Each structure stands twice: as structure tokens, then as C-alpha cells.
Amino acid sequence: MRLPDRFWGVWCVWRRYFAVFVKSLPYYLVTTFLEPLLYLVSFGLGVGSLVGNVHTQGTELTYRSFIFSGVIAQTVLFQGFYEGAFGAFVRMYYQRIFQAIAITPITLTEVLWGELLWDASKATVAAEVVALIGVLTGDFPPAALLTLLPVAFLSSLLFSAMGLAAAAYSRSIDELSYPQYLLVFPMFLFCGVFYPIDALPGALQSVAWFFPLTSVNSLVRTLTLGLPFQIQSIAILSAWLLALVAVAQRSMVRRLVR
Amino acid sequence: MESRPLVPLRVVHLSKRYRLRSGGFVDAVSDISFDIPAGECFGLLGPNGAGKSTAIQCISGFYPATQGEVFINGHDVHLHPKRARRFLGVCSQEETLDSDFNVLDQLVRHATYFRIPTRVARARAGELLERFGLSDKVRDPVESLSGGLKRRLQVARALISDPRVLVLDEPTTGLDPDVRRMLWEVLAEARARGAAILLSTHYMEEAERICDRVAVLANGRILDIDSPQRLIATHIARTVVEEEVRPGVIWKRAPNLEDVYLKLTGSRLGVEGL
Numbered sequence A: 001m002r003l004p005d006r007f008w009g010v011w012c013v014w015r016r017y018f019a020v021f022v023k024s025l026p027y028y029l030v031t032t033f034l035e036p037l038l039y040l041v042s043f044g045l046g047v048g049s050l051v052g053n054v055h056t057q058g059t060e061l062t063y064r065s066f067i068f069s070g071v072i073a074q075t076v077l078f079q080g081f082y083e084g085a086f087g088a089f090v091r092m093y094y095q096r097i098f099q100a101i102a103i104t105p106i107t108l109t110e111v112l113w114g115e116l117l118w119d120a121s122k123a124t125v126a127a128e129v130v131a132l133i134g135v136l137t138g139d140f141p142p143a144a145l146l147t148l149l150p151v152a153f154l155s156s157l158l159f160s161a162m163g164l165a166a167a168a169y170s171r172s173i174d175e176l177s178y179p180q181y182l183l184v185f186p187m188f189l190f191c192g193v194f195y196p197i198d199a200l201p202g203a204l205q206s207v208a209w210f211f212p213l214t215s216v217n218s219l220v221r222t223l224t225l226g227l228p229f230q231i232q233s234i235a236i237l238s239a240w241l242l243a244l245v246a247v248a249q250r251s252m253v254r255r256l257v258r
Numbered sequence B: 001m002e003s004r005p006l007v008p009l010r011v012v013h014l015s016k017r018y019r020l021r022s023g024g025f026v027d028a029v030s031d032i033s034f035d036i037p038a039g040e041c042f043g044l045l046g047p048n049g050a051g052k053s054t055a056i057q058c059i060s061g062f063y064p065a066t067q068g069e070v071f072i073n074g075h076d077v078h079l080h081p082k083r084a085r086r087f088l089g090v091c092s093q094e095e096t097l098d099s100d101f102n103v104l105d106q107l108v109r110h111a112t113y114f115r116i117p118t119r120v121a122r123a124r125a126g127e128l129l130e131r132f133g134l135s136d137k138v139r140d141p142v143e144s145l146s147g148g149l150k151r152r153l154q155v156a157r158a159l160i161s162d163p164r165v166l167v168l169d170e171p172t173t174g175l176d177p178d179v180r181r182m183l184w185e186v187l188a189e190a191r192a193r194g195a196a197i198l199l200s201t202h203y204m205e206e207a208e209r210i211c212d213r214v215a216v217l218a219n220g221r222i223l224d225i226d227s228p229q230r231l232i233a234t235h236i237a238r239t240v241v242e243e244e245v246r247p248g249v250i251w252k253r254a255p256n257l258e259d260v261y262l263k264l265t266g267s268r269l270g271v272e273g274l
Helices: A005-023 A025-051 A063-094 A097-101 A108-136 A144-169 A173-190 A202-210 A212-225 A232-256 B052-059 B081-087 B103-112 B118-131 B147-158 B177-192 B204-210 B228-235 B257-264
Strands: A053-056 A059-062 B009-019 B025-036 B041-045 B067-072 B088-091 B165-169 B196-200 B213-218 B221-226 B241-246 B249-253
Touching: A005 A025, A005 A108, A005 B103, A025 A063, A025 A108, A053 A063, A059 A063, A063 A097, A063 A108, A063 A144, A063 A173, A063 A212, A063 A232, A097 A108, A097 A232, A108 A144, A108 A232, A144 A173, A144 A212, A144 A232, A173 A202, A173 A212, A202 A212, A202 A232, A212 A232, B009 B052, B025 B052, B025 B067, B025 B196, B025 B213, B025 B221, B041 B052, B041 B204, B052 B165, B052 B196, B067 B081, B081 B088, B088 B147, B103 B118, B103 B147, B118 B147, B147 B165, B147 B177, B165 B177, B177 B196, B177 B204, B204 B257, B213 B228, B213 B257, B221 B228, B221 B257, B228 B257
Parallel strands: B041 B196, B041 B213, B088 B165, B165 B196
Antiparallel strands: A053 A059, B009 B025, B009 B067, B213 B221, B241 B249
């Protein structure tokens, strides 16, 4: 089957990234999968044995189950953002891969879609590996692996777009530390990865809900632990996703094309 | 409006205006027009900042034009970039090799962007690597190559799709004389296959030697276009030019393209009698 030109261009770029991934598999296995596994062991088994149970949204959970689902959201955040930010910055600024491909029959827009979809694919696989461990330990139902897939992928796309936009606005690779410390780490610490956000004071809860990771955590816990569905999470994620993909594409085109 | 299909590259009143950070504008390319027929090598000459690279970025369709049109094999590169670029091979001034792949895979991967089947791409890549003297580097990582070898590989990559239009932005800068000659031979072979070549270069001797016609560019405008011989005849009145090559040492020689370039772009650099 011959793909239409536009989709084929995106697919071709995605395949380029996949080929590099396969070629450097040992490196990517460590950088992609080891970090969430370390969080799982450290917080799930270590801290989890001290904390006991967690009460949130009228439900009682073991802390291990709670943190396992939080690590899924954290994986999506870190893997999506770092590949979109640091990975794309290297490819755009040092390797000039975007520029090299975008003077072939593949357009710059297709190159950027290929980049985003690859970043999101990689983060999704990492998140699914965490979910699989949760299933094997009995913390999640097996069906969660499937139901989680679209949420993990769209959330990964959101954070990849956030990273790509950050790369487009950064003059040097050092400047990527600004969004890393001002946006990613605060989300990691305050958006419900380690504790339910209802433990925060009321005003801070509202602030936490503004950031997309809270919604990701909410949806992931609905799908993996059966917590009540919070409808605002869909609206918040959709708004962030649409805005960030548009900003990432536009800002990177402006960065590269005069 | 579609161009006549027999002209591989047609540039029509192309202009490019940049917005400056300070708020103003700069006209990097102003109203340039030329055709390059099949089998012709066309040179773009000009000092740094003349607009050569910007013109090439617009011609490849990477930068949008402020005004004007560029047709590659009859397709408007800005309206139909995917169709137009199927016929285009570009070697940029900057190194844009994909360092995630080795020398051979570099070419094969690039060919996939043109929808060339892998089997065909491998055969073509093998031929090109042999032609460019890189056969013993097939499995080497790009990062291990010297600057000259990388440049050769980048030109080879531009040829992987057997383009009808080949655009080379200062391809011989930094190359040894023997490698430069080899590249000239490769360009001659591409011309013989009917490719139209657009070559930007700082080397006047190179332009005089391999270009059928040259355009002298300054401040984004084409000052004149013609064959090197006719440009010399038109712009240099004398048959002998005197040049002070060292303090107190005057050489007398026949006028060349460099004299035309210096005269048209307003430079003198010790050359008298233009």
C-alpha cells in the first residue's frame, strides 16, 4: 500500500528515529526504561512500606499502587519533555537534521510532526512498561494496558510539544534549564505524582489543576486504579495539547525559516 | 503559471526581505531572475553577505520568497515543494550530515526521503562512494571523517537521487586541490547526464573554469550575467592588467573573472588598470 505523500513524509521521519533507536538500543534501554524503574523501586517499595495507605477521592489505596500510577504520569512527562527539548535541540542546532531533511520532498512541517510523533511513541512505550510492571505486581488490572494507551500517547504528545517549543525558544542548550526547573520539576513535585493533590491547601490545588500533569495523573488513576473520573481533566488536557502542538510547530518554523 | 518544462531551473523576479530584530528590514535578495538549462553549470559569485546563500535557501524552497517564483522542472517550489524537490539535490554550505548514521547508511537513509527503494539506493550509494573515494569508509561513523571527507560525502548525498537540478553552496571550500579537481569531474559527469547545476563559490578560477555562465551578486542584486569570457570582454577594457602582488612587485597578466568581480562589486585590492 502506498501512503499519501504527506503521511509518508511523517512516517519516513518517524522511521528514521526508530532506526536510530534500534541501532543504539542498549543506550536507549538505559535512558528510557531505567529511570521509571528506579522510581518504582525507590518510592513503591521503599517509601511505600513506610506510608501505608492513601485516602483520596473517597477511595483507600496502598501507597505502592498510588505511586505506581504516579510514575506512569511522571514517565510520560520526563520522557516526552526531555526528548522533545534536549533531543530536538541537538537535532535542530548541532546535527541540523531538520534542515537537511526539509530540503528533500519532505516538508519542515512533516519533519516536525515526525519528531513529535516519535517522541510521543517512545514516551508511550516507557509508560506502558511501567504499567506492565503494575499489572504483574497485581496493582493494575490487565485491561489497563490497553485503556491507558490513548491517554499515555496523547499526554506524551503534549509534553513532547512542550519540549519542542522550549527547544525552539532556547538560544542555547543551557537555556533549556529554565523550562526544566520552572515548569517540569514543579509539575513533578506538585501535580499529584507523590501524593494526592487534595493534601495541598485549596489555592494550591487550583494552581495544580491548571498544569496538565494533574489531569494526566487523574486520568491514569481512573484507568489503572478505578478512581472516580474527573471530567475537567479531559478539557484541560485537550486545551493544553492543542495549544502546545500549535505553538511547538509555529515556533520551530519561525526559528528555522527566515 | 507553470514554466516551460524543458528548463530544469527557472528563477523569476525572486526577492527576499528579512525583518530585523531592531524592527527594520533588509533586502537580502532583490529581483533576481535567471534560467539554467539542462547540462549548464551556472555560477553565483559575490562577496560575503551578497545574498548567495539566502537565494539558495529560497531556490530550494526552505525559505519562502517575499516576491517572485522558482520553478524546478516546471513545478513551483513554494507552491508544490514536494513535487519540485523530487528533482532537486542540495549541498548546503553548513555541514548537515546525519551523524546518527555511518557513511553508507547516510546516503541510503537520505534516498528514502525521495521514495527511492532501499535496493536501488544501496547500489547508487555504492557507486557514489566509489566515485568520491570513500569506498574504504563505508562503515565509518560520520564523526570520524575529516572536514574534506565530510564535504565529499555531503556532495555525494546531494547526488543520491540523481537530481535534474543540483544546487551547491560553496562545495569546494576547504578542499585540497586534487579533491577539488575530482569534484569538478563529478560535476562534469552530472552535466553530461543533463543536470542543471547552480554553484555558489568564492573561487573565481573555479567559476571561470567550470561555469558556462555566472551571475555577479552584490547587496542582493545581480550586477551582470554572462559567460566568464564575455563578462571579461565587457567589463575589462584592457588586454593586460597590472597587479601589485607584493610591495613594489607588479605583475602583468591577462584579465580574468576576478577582475570583473572586483570591479563590479566595488573592490580594488591593489588591482590597477581595470
